[in-house]
Amino acid sequence: MTTPPPTADDLQALAEAVNLAEIEALGRARLDRNALEYYASGANDGHTLRANREDLATLRLRPRMLVDVSHIDTSAEVLGLPLDFPVGIAPSAFHGLAHADAERATARAAAAAGSVMTLSTFSNTPIEEVGQAAAGRLWFQLYLLRDRELSRAVIARAEASGARALVFTVDAPYLGRREANERHHFALPPHLSAPHVVSRAELAQVETDTGSQLTHYFQNLVDKAFTWNDLGWLRAQTRLPIVLKGILTAEDAELAVQHGCHVWVSNHGGRQLDTAVSAVAALPEVADAVAGRAEVYLDGGVTRGTDVLKAVALGARAVFLGRAALWGLAAGGEAGVRQTLELLRAEVRLALALSGKQNLRQVGRDLLMR
Numbered sequence: 001m002t003t004p005p006p007t008a009d010d011l012q013a014l015a016e017a018v019n020l021a022e023i024e025a026l027g028r029a030r031l032d033r034n035a036l037e038y039y040a041s042g043a044n045d046g047h048t049l050r051a052n053r054e055d056l057a058t059l060r061l062r063p064r065m066l067v068d069v070s071h072i073d074t075s076a077e078v079l080g081l082p083l084d085f086p087v088g089i090a091p092s093a094f095h096g097l098a099h100a101d102a103e104r105a106t107a108r109a110a111a112a113a114g115s116v117m118t119l120s121t122f123s124n125t126p127i128e129e130v131g132q133a134a135a136g137r138l139w140f141q142l143y144l145l146r147d148r149e150l151s152r153a154v155i156a157r158a159e160a161s162g163a164r165a166l167v168f169t170v171d172a173p174y175l176g177r178r179e180a181n182e183r184h185h186f187a188l189p190p191h192l193s194a195p196h197v198v199s200r201a202e203l204a205q206v207e208t209d210t211g212s213q214l215t216h217y218f219q220n221l222v223d224k225a226f227t228w229n230d231l232g233w234l235r236a237q238t239r240l241p242i243v244l245k246g247i248l249t250a251e252d253a254e255l256a257v258q259h260g261c262h263v264w265v266s267n268h269g270g271r272q273l274d275t276a277v278s279a280v281a282a283l284p285e286v287a288d289a290v291a292g293r294a295e296v297y298l299d300g301g302v303t304r305g306t307d308v309l310k311a312v313a314l315g316a317r318a319v320f321l322g323r324a325a326l327w328g329l330a331a332g333g334e335a336g337v338r339q340t341l342e343l344l345r346a347e348v349r350l351a352l353a354l355s356g357k358q359n360l361r362q363v364g365r366d367l368l369m370r
């Protein structure tokens, strides 16, 4: 099924939204069941999905008073790329389920907001086109495929398209079980494809009688035997910085640094191992283990400016939006993602000011109650 284009009324409602929760409601209302369940679901009972948000909300701030906050600077930097504020777009598959402009729209919005877009290996749009739209504000997420030659080709295309980092996802040798997608047999609609990995003809052959097309399809493509010992192979394929996405422990953070990688704290938005630790709860031990030797990022449950500040306080250089960007895209294409980023940037600015901080360099653990 194709999501119909947003109407003038949809765009008016979007323009009037005052927070990301309102954009989420607008985005959800525009999606059919297949797309909505794919975007919204977590693994199994959704404990980790909820914990990401709850643990961010539960942390308490220690604001300081009588500081000159007449000028607030929200700027940040990731791997040498200046950002207008410390928020990027996390990789998510299949933006074509949300809007006809798909990943191009998300990339244009990220570029306009001075953010950065991470393109999924399983995008509906080829990286060459997204690279144009992102105007240099592009990272590429890699799922290592069992077909190493295909992986090499995808990495080369990412480099040629201007991607500035390779985000290697390490928490999904298998897909977590999103039971709603199994129950209702998730399928990619026939007008969409996954141009980095497979032809539409191959997709059509995937068995869907027994559950989610997603699971069957992903399981056949992704390498499940890849270990720390194989990272040297990946390092040899690219000169781009490598970020390991899906790290949740000090032990793995230490290994990541030893292998010359940056660290993205994530539980995949609660879509992989249910009851795994929330992203924000894992962040302090990871930041301590990394100890400034590499950059640290976080995703999972970020919807408020205070969430961004809390992650920065605990050692993240930037945070990334998964579903929040998808809700914006569904609500209004490029304009929806822009509105999402603009609202969040204004919240970060206000939260800094009300915390008695002029910029992000002043945000440290003393901003949080122990």
Ligand SMILES: Cc1cc2nc3c(=O)[nH]c(=O)nc-3n(C[C@H](O)[C@H](O)[C@H](O)COP(=O)(O)O)c2cc1C
Pocket (backbone or CB within 6 Å): 038, 039, 040, 052, 090, 091, 092, 093, 120, 121, 122, 141, 169, 245, 266, 267, 268, 269, 270, 271, 299, 300, 301, 302, 320, 321, 322, 323, 324
């Ligand atoms: C619909 C959807 C698709 C996703 N696809 C990918 C993907 O292709 N690669 C990847 O590394 N992570 C993927 N993720 C995980 C996100 O990058 C991110 O870790 C997660 O969404 C963050 O949580 P949040 O949605 O609460 O912001 C996906 C997440 C969602 C919701």
Ligand SMILES: O=C(O)C(=O)c1ccccc1
Pocket (backbone or CB within 6 Å): 093, 122, 172, 175, 214, 218, 268, 271
């Ligand atoms: O849905 C996901 O979380 C995900 O990472 C994914 C990516 C590609 C195909 C299927 C699932």
